[in-house]
Amino acid sequence: MDLDAALLSLTPLQPSVAEQVAVETAVALTVNGISQAVMMASPTDLEDFALGFGLAEGWLAHRQELLDVEALAHPTGLELALTVTAACEQRLKARRRTLAGRTGCGLCGIESLAQLQALTPRALPALEVAPAALQRAVRELPAYQPLNTACGGMHAAAWCTLDGEVVLAREDLGRHNALDKLTGALARQRVDVAAGFVLMSSRASYELVQKAATAGAGLLACVSAPSSLAVQSAQQCGLQLWAFVRGDRATRYT
Incomplete structure (x- = not known):
């Protein structure tokens, strides 16, 4: 970068x-x-x-x-x-x-x-991820946000293993752009997206759900709130959606 x-x-x-x-x-x-x-x-x-x-x-x-x-x-x-x-x-x-x-x-x-x-994506894998793994990923994420550390206001999208280790992350002013950069990097490196989950430093929107599911992720975790359409879309395409993943909290919606 x-x-x-x-x-x-x-x-x-x-x-x-x-x-x-x-x-x-x-x-x-x-x-x-x-x-x-x-x-x-x-x-x-x-x-x-x-x-x-x-x-x-x-x-x-x-x-x-x-x-x-x-x-x-x-x-x-x-x-x-x-x-x-x-x-x-x-x-x-x-x-x-x-x-x-x-x-x-x-x-x-x-x-x-x-x-x-x-735009409803294909069937997605069922994943078993403990809240502790999500919380670990959130704790590790700042180390992968050099731009946000330097200036603030940047969103991050990260791909994490099922035990919560952050493996790869991308930043952008736009949360959707950050996720596109992440999925592009995962595709370029031939990473099996379904073997882990996606973490966003933002709220959970409809489009983030669609982009994560289209990339093949079975779980999307966000640090802030979900929208109603994000929850509905996640239910329709079989994506496991977590939000308010911060501190000692993690709320599952689908």
């Missing part, structure tokens, strides 16, 4: 002491030269973000369809130029759309309410 690219040193008016501020930039994703999406994100782990976002959105059926990612700097932001297989390009042309993203909210790529059911 390039910390320098994600941090900007500024001196606020009051108090007049230099602070580190998280960099937020527009990231345009193009596929074989065709614009597909624009997201606001932190400019780190961009190859992981491209792969994870592409898999979550259904652009890519599997990681092998992504042949290359090139990060290009523009005056107004960054472009992630994805090169994909011909079969993947044909699918995208049939369903082409442009998506405007926002930090931490929105249903990425959804054009109508009728499409919600179409």
Whole structure:
């Protein structure tokens, strides 16, 4: 991770002491030269973000369809130029759309309410995870959040073993972006996502449930509250959802 690219040193008016501020930039994703999406994100782990976002959105059926990612700097932001297989390009042309993203909210790529059911992921593995394992993961997570330590305000997504060991984590200003970066990294490293669980340093939203389930995770744990739609979606797709995982508390909702 390039910390320098994600941090900007500024001196606020009051108090007049230099602070580190998280960099937020527009990231345009193009596929074989065709614009597909624009997201606001932190400019780190961009190859992981491209792969994870592409898999979550259904652009890519599997990681092998992504042949290359090139990060290009523009005056107004960054472009992630994805090169994909011909079969993947044909699918995208049939369903082409442009998506405007926002930090931490929105249903990425959804054009109508009728499409919600179409996003329900495949059947997920049943996991046995003790609350103590979830609490261990939360205790370990800060060590994997260098950006948040430096400036605050950053979300983290982590993949953990069933006993609560944090193995891999990614950060971003947007919680959904952090999860896309994590799932992209897991796919790139060929990690069996179903062998552990996903931990988020945020509330549990509908989209986090969908992204975690689409990646193959059987359990999503969040440090803050769940939404009603997150609980409903987790029930529908068989995802085990825990929230308020902090201190000595861990509440299971599905």
